[in-house]
Amino acid sequence: MKILSKLRASIAVAAVLVLSTVMFVDINDAQAEYGDVVINNYSDGAGMRPVVFPHWFHRVRFRCKVCHADLGFKFQAGGNEINMVKIIDGQFCGACHNGDIAWSVENCNLCHSAKPNTPTQVHESTVQKLAQPSGAKK
Ligand code: HEC
Ligand code: HEC
Ligand code: HEC
Numbered sequence: 001m002k003i004l005s006k007l008r009a010s011i012a013v014a015a016v017l018v019l020s021t022v023m024f025v026d027i028n029d030a031q032a033e034y035g036d037v038v039i040n041n042y043s044d045g046a047g048m049r050p051v052v053f054p055h056w057f058h059r060v061r062f063r064c065k066v067c068h069a070d071l072g073f074k075f076q077a078g079g080n081e082i083n084m085v086k087i088i089d090g091q092f093c094g095a096c097h098n099g100d101i102a103w104s105v106e107n108c109n110l111c112h113s114a115k116p117n118t119p120t121q122v123h124e125s126t127v128q129k130l131a132q133p134s135g136a137k138k
Contacts, residue, residue: 036123037077038114050114052123053093071095078120 040050067073074080087094088105096102
């Protein structure tokens, strides 16, 4: 029964695929503390989409100290009173997003990219990002 054994083989392959996906997600769950932070103290109120701060993206590029000591970011989602005046003044995100170290402040939608009404939170989208099949666009 050639067809039957082929079928068995493909079921086995499918089972392995499902299993490895589950394991992959589990491993990345351990890094949820580095998940994206949604910051929405003021944005919705001001008619802007809330801010998504991709923590993992930044923390692989800079030491914790750069932001959490030198720039004074408190270790708490939404725990910093950030606004655009401060950013344009070079504080918080504006220390880098100044067209020098990173793209500048006029790219509103690159930061204000969350769905409206998303509350301040640590979002675990890093898990989804890392779990994308290889070859997927970043
Ligand atoms: C580098 C990231 C970044 C960029 C670029 C950016 N913002 Fe913001 N913005 C923030 C953060 C962080 C906050 C604080 C979010 C909160 O608590 O709701 C904020 C808050 C705001 C607020 C509410 C507070 C306030 O200052 O009134 C408005 C309005 C706003 N941004 C408008 C804009 C506009 C318009 C642009 C483009 C010209 C822009 N932002 C570009 C990060 C950014
Ligand atoms: C480029 C700047 C930057 C770097 C580098 C960085 N962070 Fe953060 N971190 C932030 C910002 C911004 C927030 C959110 C603050 C807010 O919402 O006001 C945050 C939030 C946090 C939080 C609270 C939210 C959560 O995920 O539980 C923790 C804990 C944290 N960071 C730990 C770290 C550690 C540990 C490192 C280094 C391995 C690090 N950060 C590197 C900017 C940074
Ligand atoms: C210590 C410097 C630093 C600080 C502080 C910082 N950023 Fe960035 N950010 C960068 C650099 C560098 C990049 C990469 C720029 C590039 O690719 O040209 C970046 C990229 C980004 C991106 C794009 C990520 C991607 O997937 O391409 C977003 C969104 C962003 N920053 C938001 C923020 C917000 C919001 C804040 C403040 C809460 C912030 N950043 C604070 C340095 C910083």
